[in-house]
Amino acid sequence: MRIIIIxxxxxxxxxxxxxxxxxxxxxxxxxxxxxxxxEENLDVLCIKGSGVSTSVLLEAGIKxxxxxxxxxxxxxxxxxxxxxxxxxxxxxxxxxxxxPEYAQDLSLLKEELDLDxxxxxxxxxxxxxxxxxxxxxxxxxxxxxKGRVRLVEIKITKDMALxxxxxxxxxxxxxxxxxxxxxxxxxxxxIPDGEKVIEEDDSIYVIGKSSNIYxxxxxxxxxxxxLKNVMIMGGGRIAIYLANLLMEMDIKVKILEIDKEKCIExxxxxxxxxxxxxxxxxxxxxxxxxxxxxxxxxxxxxIDEENIMSAxxxxxxxxxxxxxxxxxxxxxxxxxxxxxxxxxxPKLITSNQILTYVSRNNVETLHRIIEGKAEIIEFIVExxxxxxxxxxxxxxxxxxxxxxxxxxxxxxxxxHGDDTIKEGDRVIIIAKNKNITELNDxxxxxxxxx
Amino acid sequence: MNLRLVFKSIGLLxxxxxxxxxxxxxxxxxxxxxxxxxxxxxxxxLLSFAVPLCMISIKNKNMYARDGYAIVALGxxxxxxxxxxxxxxxxxxxxxxxxxxETSSGFTTTGASILTNIEVLPRxxxxxxxxxxxxxxMGVIVLTLAILPSLGARGIQMMxxxxxxxxxxxxxxxVGETAKILYGIYIVIxxxxxxxxxxxxxxxFDAFIHTFGTVGTGGFSSMNASVGxxxxxxxxxxxxxxxFLSGANFALYYYMIKGNLRAPFKDSEFKxxxxxxxxxVLLITLDINANIFNNIWESLRYSSFQVVSxxxxxxxxxxxxxxxxxxxxxxxxxxxxxxxxxxxxxxAMKNIRILLLFKIMKRELLQIIHPRAVYSVxxxxxxxxxxxxxxxxxxxxxxxxxxxxxxxxxxxxxxDWGTTISSVAATLGNIGPGFGIVGAVGNYSSLxxxxxxxxxxxxxxxxxxxxxxxxxxxxxxxxxxxx
Numbered sequence: 004m005r006i007i008i009i010x011x012x013x014x015x016x017x018x019x020x021x022x023x024x025x026x027x028x029x030x031x032x033x034x035x036x037x038x039x040x041x042e043e044n045l046d047v048l049c050i051k052g053s054g055v056s057t058s059v060l061l062e063a064g065i066k067x068x069x070x071x072x073x074x075x076x077x078x079x080x081x082x083x084x085x086x087x088x089x090x091x092x093x094x095x096x097x098x099x100x101x102x103p104e105y106a107q108d109l110s111l112l113k114e115e116l117d118l119d120x121x122x123x124x125x126x127x128x129x130x131x132x133x134x135x136x137x138x139x140x141x142x143x144x145x146x147x148x149k150g151r152v153r154l155v156e157i158k159i160t161k162d163m164a165l166x167x168x169x170x171x172x173x174x175x176x177x178x179x180x181x182x183x184x185x186x187x188x189x190x191x192x193x194i195p196d197g198e199k200v201i202e203e204d205d206s207i208y209v210i211g212k213s214s215n216i217y218x219x220x221x222x223x224x225x226x227x228x229x230l231k232n233v234m235i236m237g238g239g240r241i242a243i244y245l246a247n248l249l250m251e252m253d254i255k256v257k258i259l260e261i262d263k264e265k266c267i268e269x270x271x272x273x274x275x276x277x278x279x280x281x282x283x284x285x286x287x288x289x290x291x292x293x294x295x296x297x298x299x300x301x302x303x304x305x306i307d308e309e310n311i312m313s314a315x316x317x318x319x320x321x322x323x324x325x326x327x328x329x330x331x332x333x334x335x336x337x338x339x340x341x342x343x344x345x346x347x348x349p350k351l352i353t354s355n356q357i358l359t360y361v362s363r364n365n366v367e368t369l370h371r372i373i374e375g376k377a378e379i380i381e382f383i384v385e386x387x388x389x390x391x392x393x394x395x396x397x398x399x400x401x402x403x404x405x406x407x408x409x410x411x412x413x414x415x416x417x418x419h420g421d422d423t424i425k426e427g428d429r430v431i432i433i434a435k436n437k438n439i440t441e442l443n444d445x446x447x448x449x450x451x452x453x
Numbered sequence: 454m455n456l457r458l459v460f461k462s463i464g465l466l467x468x469x470x471x472x473x474x475x476x477x478x479x480x481x482x483x484x485x486x487x488x489x490x491x492x493x494x495x496x497x498x499l500l501s502f503a504v505p506l507c508m509i510s511i512k513n514k515n516m517y518a519r520d521g522y523a524i525v526a527l528g529x530x531x532x533x534x535x536x537x538x539x540x541x542x543x544x545x546x547x548x549x550x551x552x553x554x555e556t557s558s559g560f561t562t563t564g565a566s567i568l569t570n571i572e573v574l575p576r577x578x579x580x581x582x583x584x585x586x587x588x589x590x591m592g593v594i595v596l597t598l599a600i601l602p603s604l605g606a607r608g609i610q611m612m613x614x615x616x617x618x619x620x621x622x623x624x625x626x627x628v629g630e631t632a633k634i635l636y637g638i639y640i641v642i643x644x645x646x647x648x649x650x651x652x653x654x655x656x657x658f659d660a661f662i663h664t665f666g667t668v669g670t671g672g673f674s675s676m677n678a679s680v681g682x683x684x685x686x687x688x689x690x691x692x693x694x695x696x697f698l699s700g701a702n703f704a705l706y707y708y709m710i711k712g713n714l715r716a717p718f719k720d721s722e723f724k725x726x727x728x729x730x731x732x733x734v735l736l737i738t739l740d741i742n743a744n745i746f747n748n749i750w751e752s753l754r755y756s757s758f759q760v761v762s763x764x765x766x767x768x769x770x771x772x773x774x775x776x777x778x779x780x781x782x783x784x785x786x787x788x789x790x791x792x793x794x795x796x797x798x799x800x801a802m803k804n805i806r807i808l809l810l811f812k813i814m815k816r817e818l819l820q821i822i823h824p825r826a827v828y829s830v831x832x833x834x835x836x837x838x839x840x841x842x843x844x845x846x847x848x849x850x851x852x853x854x855x856x857x858x859x860x861x862x863x864x865x866x867x868x869d870w871g872t873t874i875s876s877v878a879a880t881l882g883n884i885g886p887g888f889g890i891v892g893a894v895g896n897y898s899s900l901x902x903x904x905x906x907x908x909x910x911x912x913x914x915x916x917x918x919x920x921x922x923x924x925x926x927x928x929x930x931x932x933x934x935x936x
Binding site: 028 | 518608609610623625626627628629838840
């Protein structure tokens with residue numbers, strides 16, 4: 004596929020990095036330094052210039068392009084790029100539009116500008132945080148098959164019954180309706196078989212039917228508590244989206260914002276929330292706003308370092324769950340190691356949305372976990388698929404690939420060797436270090452095993 | 454420095470060199486020559502070095518610019534050392550230093566030779582000698598990238614270090630495919646020239662040899678008197694045209710295939726290249742018309758062949774230009790510094806740098822008239838990045854420094870002015886023949902061993918455009934922690 008990306012910022016670079024292996028990627032940016040970084044590290048073609056300019060787009064080969072992705076920092080530029088691109092012959096266009104003002108008229112804009120997809124990182128981040136609120140103490144939550152299947156990450160601590168247990172023993176002790184798909188042990192990522200033993204300090208990724216996951220979490224001691232009070236630090240765009248979502252879920256929201264003007268604006272927009280004018284990294288203020296009684300503390304100012312520090316202070320002062328927003332992707336791991344329960348990166352979410360869209364022909368949902376080292380991919384099985392009606396134990400799956408869940412009409416199956424895949428099923432696959440773009444890839448005899 | 458990765462990549466390059474020896478082996482077998490075995494031996498030795506290197510497991514896959522430079526610099530030196538083995542084993546060149554000189558001259562497309570009698574050499578050896586031009590012209594790294602896509606994005610670092618010109622751009626998003634396109638164009642040009650030379654009456658073997666010498670802008674011939682031996686106007690015209698084509702940017706041919714037929718006429722470097730050739734031909738024709746040749750057509754025939762041969766850094770000779778007047782010889786000498794276009798197989802400083810230097814000069818002068826004015830240097834319609842401009846200035850200085858250092862070393866041989874200076878200019882610019890002892894009808898055999906080794910390295914320095922070899926001779930380049 005020929006893809007043109009306009010904007011070589013964090014999102015543009017991340018997209019190019021993930022797309023350049025299988026596609027022909029051209030990046031356009033006005034900033035020479037950003038381009039130089041991309042050119043030196045990625046197998047892509049870089050063009051200096053404005054993505055709005057027709058001649059630059061033509062030079063980038065817009066006529067043959069299958070997809071144009073506009074992710075510059077300005078909404079208006081992105082819209083114009085997509086409009087021009089489409090008129091010049093790009094087959095599909097994706098624009099990043101983040102201003103809440105535009106967000107309200109999104110469907111109109113989408114139609115008028117003939118956009119194939121609009122991504123709004125702040126909205127998506129708010130959705131993601133709200134979703135993880137349902138599962139309180141379990142960490143990252145992703146959903147598949149329209150929310151019927153969920154994936155949670157659980158950090159194993161010493162006092163949990165799971166520590167020291169063999170995977171084969173889990174169905175008898177707890178529930179057979181879940182599957183442990185990935186174990187992260189230090190730097191290693193393990194796609195486990197039944198003989199593996201869970202150790203203390205591992206992180207495990209558990210997949211299964213939503214209700215089963217819920218009860219599993221309860222059994223292993225990470226019981227989901229209904230959240231009642233949430234404190235948000237930083238009253239940016241995500242905070243507005245998130246406060247609205249949380250209020251729909253009957254969760255009370257307290258927002259800390261340092262800027263007086265903004266506080267007044269917020270209080271007009273969010274009449275049901277409590278807006279406090281103050282610095283969220285100030286311990287005194289946090290204590291006086293009884294941080295210890297908060298079920299969750301979400302730090303999402305514009306500065307990563309401040310978010311990490313404030314989340315740690317909140318945790319120390321007794322907040323049950325702390326979440327930090329982080330833009331720089333390389334901070335994500337560090338933050339998790341420091342003990343922040345959940346890290347939200349709007350850029351990563353946006354990128355994943357776009358990546359899913361790009362591989363959309365076959366892939367329903369795609370999540371990259373642990374810095375993209377492992378992928379969880381949802382496919383819908385087509386009639387001509389090679390793996391239909393073969394018992395799973397007879398499929399020759401390559402190493403580090405497992406079929407995690409099969410969703411068949413109303414049933415959700417955690418598969419065993421004797422199960423078969425049928426046409427129309429949704430199949431969720433976990434793979435490590437592979438580039439799987441269609442279902443048949445997993446049986447094409449160990450290709451790309453290196 | 455990621456030494457494991459560097460050596461593994463060098464291993465890949467050496468495997469490519471082993472593959473490149475196969476055609477010569479076949480030629481040797483076709484002519485039923487006794488010494489076909491030397492190619493077997495060389496391939497065996499190459500593989501016994503290269504295969505273990507390729508087996509190295511890499512822990513860290515990151516490749517930075519300095520690793521790319523190290524691979525290219527060390528890779529070219531190793532290639533020349535191993536490439537010298539067939540000459541040495543077969544006894545065609547009894548001294549290893551001479552064999553190394555001849556091979557460096559081949560890979561760097563210089564065409565400077567230490568052989569006094571070429572025509573007696575076995576065919577297989579002659580074929581290998583010229584085939585090094587063909588490989589070296591477009592580049593071994595580019596060849597490796599075209600054959601082995603596994604290098605992927607890391608390849609761009611190496612391609613940058615090897616390809617001539619500033620900012621060697623990609624034609625298509627993928628490095629591997631860019632390399633394939635370039636070699637595709639290269640192969641087509643090669644086949645067409647072999648075909649035309651054959652039509653013009655050249656024997657098939659000679660047609661191969663001279664085509665390799667032309668498209669690689671090398672200059673090795675199978676004849677002692679070079680192209681002059683055929684004394685055929687048609688052959689000279691064909692070779693002139695193909696030298697000209699090989700000295701231009703190959704990307705332009707890609708744009709022409711893509712339908713933009715006017716691409717060369719819009720390219721300012723191509724226009725400059727054409728202009729320099731036209732002016733030089735005109736001046737030399739007028740100068741030698743009365744003195745050396747009697748009629749204008751003859752003057753034009755020899756001057757155009759010689760000008761194109763020198764400016765593209767090929768170095769074929771159709772007449773002894775040593776006998777020309779000083780004015781013509783100085784023009785030839787100046788052309789040795791200019792060279793081909795960026796992205797061509799030619800050497801020396803490249804037209805684009807000279808063009809930019811002139812524009813920078815103009816800007817500096819204008820800046821005095823309007824001290825507060827802001828001028829941007831433009832190529833065509835696009836403004837050139839300031840960093841590129843300072844790179845051009847830096848490159849020019851380094852080129853001259855290497856030239857001066859080279860002249861200083863060669864001067865130890867105590868030869869005449871013309872020989873001493875032109876031998877360095879002709880090897881640094883990858884041209885081949887110079888003046889005096891190393892002139893059109895002479896060769897490099899009488900130089901001392903020290904000079905031969907120095908010139909061999911200077912050829913590689915020139916082919917890789919200074920930076921890689923200078924970098925690996927810098928101690929801080931090798932330090933794990935360099936502060």
